[in-house]
Amino acid sequence: MPNTPAVELIDVTRSYPGVRALAGVSAVFPAGTFTAVMGPSGSGKSTLLHCAAGLDRPDTGRVLLAGRDIAGLREPKLTEARRRVAGFVFQSYNLLDSLSVWHNVLLPQRLAGVRPDRAWAREVLTRVGLAGREHARPAQLSGGQRQRVALARALAARPEVIFADEPTGALDLAAGREVLGLLREAVDDLGATVVMVTHDPAAAGHADRVVFLADGRIVTEMTRPAAEAVAARMTAVSAHAGSAAAGVDAR
Numbered sequence: 159m160p161n162t163p164a165v166e167l168i169d170v171t172r173s174y175p176g177v178r179a180l181a182g183v184s185a186v187f188p189a190g191t192f193t194a195v196m197g198p199s200g201s202g203k204s205t206l207l208h209c210a211a212g213l214d215r216p217d218t219g220r221v222l223l224a225g226r227d228i229a230g231l232r233e234p235k236l237t238e239a240r241r242r243v244a245g246f247v248f249q250s251y252n253l254l255d256s257l258s259v260w261h262n263v264l265l266p267q268r269l270a271g272v273r274p275d276r277a278w279a280r281e282v283l284t285r286v287g288l289a290g291r292e293h294a295r296p297a298q299l300s301g302g303q304r305q306r307v308a309l310a311r312a313l314a315a316r317p318e319v320i321f322a323d324e325p326t327g328a329l330d331l332a333a334g335r336e337v338l339g340l341l342r343e344a345v346d347d348l349g350a351t352v353v354m355v356t357h358d359p360a361a362a363g364h365a366d367r368v369v370f371l372a373d374g375r376i377v378t379e380m381t382r383p384a385a386e387a388v389a390a391r392m393t394a395v396s397a398h399a400g401s402a403a404a405g406v407d408a409r
């Protein structure tokens with residue numbers, strides 16, 4: 159089904175006590191594309207990512223992950239669906255310090271109960287520039303190297319979708335650029351779909367498209383984003399966030 163979107167959200171809402179984190183979000187993330195999700199602090203970016211990825215369940219609405227509606231799934235079916243199609247990269251790497259690089263990379267497949275594809279794991283470690291570091295512990299690596307291990311771990315399971323939450327948030331400029339380049343390659347060379355939350359207009363400039371959230375709604379979007387234009391749009395969105403004009407169209 160080549161035209162099935164990798165992820166689709168249909169009128170998704172999610173509230174926490176006293177807060178409407180997502181107030182009715184519909185969005186399509188086509189297969190083989192790289193989308194950045196931006197918006198002011200508290201606008202619902204992480205909640206959107208978590209609902210899209212099956213890490214959280216919406217209150218209402220539908221979430222189609224690789225064509226399957228996961229919004230109504232309960233554990234352990236939700237975890238199964240997530241492991242089958244999604245890979246994750248978080249700001250804080252989320253590596254296990256007690257395991258070597260190699261075992262960190264293979265862990266999601268082991269947890270999923272599938273036989274790890276070792277040849278492919280070696281290939282992805284080479285792709286991210288870590289061939290030869292298989293025996294190192296995460297604590298022996300730089301932040302940029304740790305994030306590249308996290309990316310290798312995500313890629314090793316050949317996910318259809320990689321969800322990245324502020325993947326460059328803890329990295330310096332050069333290390334951040336490397337990680338963004340590798341996410342771009344995952345899309346261009348491996349056909350993956352990337353959905354990335356970021357605060358950084360330069361990071362969003364690596365994407366094909368940026369969707370902007372304010373007050374739990376998508377208020378505008380931009381294709382083929384250039385960093386300067388993204389920064390200007392963010393300023394416009396932030397100026398309207400929290401006001402009744404949450405439906406701002408800043409184009």
Ligand SMILES: Nc1ncnc2c1ncn2[C@@H]1O[C@H](COP(=O)(O)OP(=O)(O)OP(=O)(O)O)[C@@H](O)[C@H]1O
Binds near residue numbers: 199200202
């Ligand atoms: N587990 C939770 N319990 C209670 N409130 C939550 C929870 N997660 C998120 N929220 C609230 O929902 C709203 C949206 O949060 P979310 O983390 O999605 O925003 P964000 O745009 O990712 O913010 P930031 O850029 O600061 O990370 C916020 O008001 C937040 O305080």
